[in-house]
Each structure stands twice: as structure tokens, then as C-alpha cells.
Amino acid sequence: MERCIGVAALAMLRCIGYLARIFATEHGRMQSSQGRVHTGEWQAVALSFAYFFCVLAAYYVIRPVREQLSAAVGSTQLPWFYGATFIGTLLLSPLFAALITRWPRRVVVPVVYVFFIACLIGFVPLFTGQGLLTPKALGMLFFVWVSVFNLFVVSVFWSFMSDIWSSEQARRLFPIIAVAGTVGAVTGPALTRSLVGVIGVAPLLMVSAGLLCIALGCVVALGHWARLHGARRHEPGHEAAVGGGMFDGLKQIFADPFIRNMSLLLLLADGIGTVNYALVTDYSNLSFGADAIARTRFAANVDLAANVLTVIAQLTLTRWLLPKKGPAPVILIWALVSIAVLLVVVFSPDPHAPLLLGMPAVAVALIVSRGLAYGMAEPARHSLYTRVPRNVRYKGQNAVDTAVWRFGDLSIALSMNGLKLLGMATGGFAGISAVAAMVAAGIGWRLSRRTDALGSLPSAERSL
Secondary structure (H helix, E strand, O other): OHHHHHHHHHHHHHHHHHHHHHHHHHHHOOOOOOOOOOOOOHHHHHHHHHHHHHHHHHHHHHHHHHHHHHHHHOHHHHHHHHHHHHHHHHHHHHHHHHHHHHOOHHHHHHHHHHHHHHHHHHHHHHHHOOOOOOHHHHHHHHHHHHHHHHHHHHHHHHHHHHHHOOHHHHHHHHHHHHHHHHHHHHHHHHHHHHHHHHHOOHHHHHHHHHHHHHHHHHHHHHHHHHHHHOOOOOOOOOOOOOOOOOOHHHHHHHHOHHHHHHHHHHHHHHHHHHHHHHHHHHHHHHHHOOOHHHHHHHHHHHHHHHHHHHHHHHHHHHHHHHHHHOHHHHHHHHHHHHHHHHHHHHOOOOOOOEEEOOEEHHHHHHHHHHHHHHHHHHHHHHHHHHHOOHHHHHHHHHHHHHHHHHHHHHHHHHHHHHHHHOOOOHHHHHHHHHHHHHHHHHHHHHHHHHHHHHOOOOHHHOOO
16 A cells, blocks of 8 residues: 555656646746647636645545544435535535625635635534534534535635636646646645645644635636636626526536536446445445544555546646547547456455555556546536626536436445345446446447537537
């Protein structure tokens, strides 16, 4: 395991060094419009980079805390956690839609981050006080809150990005900006791994809150830049409230062809992620038992390895493919590699035995599929939202990335429990995930191609 972490840390340093060279090159070519970052964009790219870095670092600092709490109870309890999270997203998604309906983004986006900063501070006494909540109650509450927190802060980030950058800019810049999130996601678990044994669990929440405060400052600065220099600044209503109703986002899941297809794509991708997550949760519970520190360290190791792979994918394949070929081949490669690694689990004699650098097959499958999902599929998927109206960018995208995502988690976890009662083992679940990846490849390819073909048409004429 230590060798695995050493290799991952070395890869991380090399990726960050490569990233620094990329930015130095682009900065040197600023005055020419031939570089990836064009004249006048550098300030906003740097702010977007810092913004996403802080958002993902804030989440990944506390993610291992959530993971060890869920590992303590095992995957059979995950439906309760996912069910409560789904209810939370169903309640908050219309509330967010109501805010964006009534107030402009310069008000709504900062308010979202201030709310989550206050919540992080409010959790500290629950972790430090004895007897305020039982471990199980605290585990469920924190799992649900962190899951909602992750979905909303990341969804709001991408909605904000798709609102200030044009479609052409998104293809050039989203691979660069996405790297920032991955570097933050690598930094977060590395911080947790280093600090948890020194300062304990509760102070990690304050580290996360501090990172969100920096992200909040980036939001304010980016909003000011977009009003003066943004590509969409001349569009009608660019700075106005979105309008409409508070349930528009949920309605679009069924009524809007684009959002309906994006929902299907996300549900299939979730079929891969949730199954892999549950299998690794069971492995952690069986291997580390009641040792919370060991479970937290293992979760941080998995996150670190997955995020290093994400950086590598973003700096190589995604950085080249997305601007030149569009989202379709990026999504296809993610799906095909996920199928391959899931088949390794299917045909493995013992999926819990060490397979690669001390990691079992189930962990390797999670690391590879998650790393490529965030390194390739997510930047490609979010670039599609730049072609749709603002109402869909904020409300529809938020509904897909929150309510639909957590509905998928709940449905898949319940299905897994039912299939376990029928005797299905680890290999069977990995096989189902491989089929989901295959179907996702077809839907993602079709959706990307149709969006490219119809992107110039008014939204009323689109039929995806």
C-alpha cells in the first residue's frame, strides 16, 4: 500500500509539473489568438482554475471522513443514506431554482457557498461534543449532508462556468479548468491523510470551510470579469434573474429532450460509480473492521490514486480530444476503458485479493472508472450545456446533477440489496456495471453528435 501511495504521489508531482509547463506555454502565447487561452481570457481562466481547485479540495478534505462513516455500517445500509440524500436534493433543487428564478447569479451563487460554509462550521461541535448524537446518527447526518454539499457546490460551479463561457470557449478551456478540480481533489485527500492523525477529524471541517471562503472570493471576482469582458455579456438578460418557476428543473427532466437524454446518460454512469463504491465499501468494512483511522486512510488512498489518474487523463486525452473532436469520442473512450476494467473484476478469482500495487481488483475498478469519469466524461458532458438556454443551464443542469444523480444512487443501492438476497456476488455486480457502461457509450455518442448538429438551432426546434 505504501508503495502504491509513493507511486501515486510521484505521478501527482509530475502531472502538476506538466500542468505548470502548459500554463507557462499558454501565458507566453497570450498575445496571439492561436493558443488555447486567448487574449483577454487569462484572468478569468486563472480565477476559474482557483475556484474549482478550492471547491474540490474542500470536498475531498472531508470525503474520507464520510467514507469511513459509511464503511463502518457496510453497503447494506447505503440505501438509507442514499434515500435521505435523495430527499434532501429533492427539497433543495426547487429551492435553488426559486432563488435563481428571482435573483441574478451575482447574488445566488455566493449565497449557496455562504450557506455551506456556515453548515461546515456548525458540524464541528457535533464531532467534538460527547453524547450530542450517536455515532450512527452522526454518520447518517454527515453522509447525507456531504453528499448534498458535493452535488450542489460542483453543480453550481459548472452552471456558472457554462453561463460565462461560450460553447467554443468551453471546448478550449474546460479541459484546463477541469484539471484544477482534479488537482484540488488530489490535494484534499493528501491533506486529510497527513492531518487526520495530528489534528483529528473535527478540525478538518474548518480546513474545508477555509477553502470554500477562497472559492467565494473567486466567484465574486469572476462575476465582475464576466460583466465587463465575458463572451455572453451582450446576450439579452445575461445578468438578470433566470425567471420561470421553482419546479422548472424537475419538469425539464421529463419534458425537455436534451435534459431527458442527459439524465439517462448520468443514470447509466451512476450505475458504474455506485456499484463500484458499494463493492469497495464492503471491502473496507471486511478488511479494516472498527478501525476508523485505517478506513479513513484507505479511503484517502483510493481518492488520491483516482485523482492522479484524472489529472493524467485531463492533461493528455481530454486536453487534445475535446477541442478537436468534440465530446463524443471522449465519452466513448471513458466507457470502453470502464468496461475493460470491470471485466477484470468479473473474471477475477478473488476480487478482494491484491491485484495492482497492493490494491484489490474492486478498488482498481473504482479508481480507473472514477478517474476517467472525472478526467474525461465530466468535462465532455458539461461542455454540452453551453449550447442550451440559461433556464436549462441553471435549473435543468442542477436537477440532473443533484436529484437525478441521487435517485440513481438510491435505486441502484436498493437493487444491489435485492440481488444480494438472491445470491449475486461481486462478479455479477461488476458485469451489470459493464453493461451500463456499454449502453452509456451509445447514448453519449448519439447525444454528443446530435447536439453538435443542432447546436445552432433555437432551443424550441431541438429534438434530441
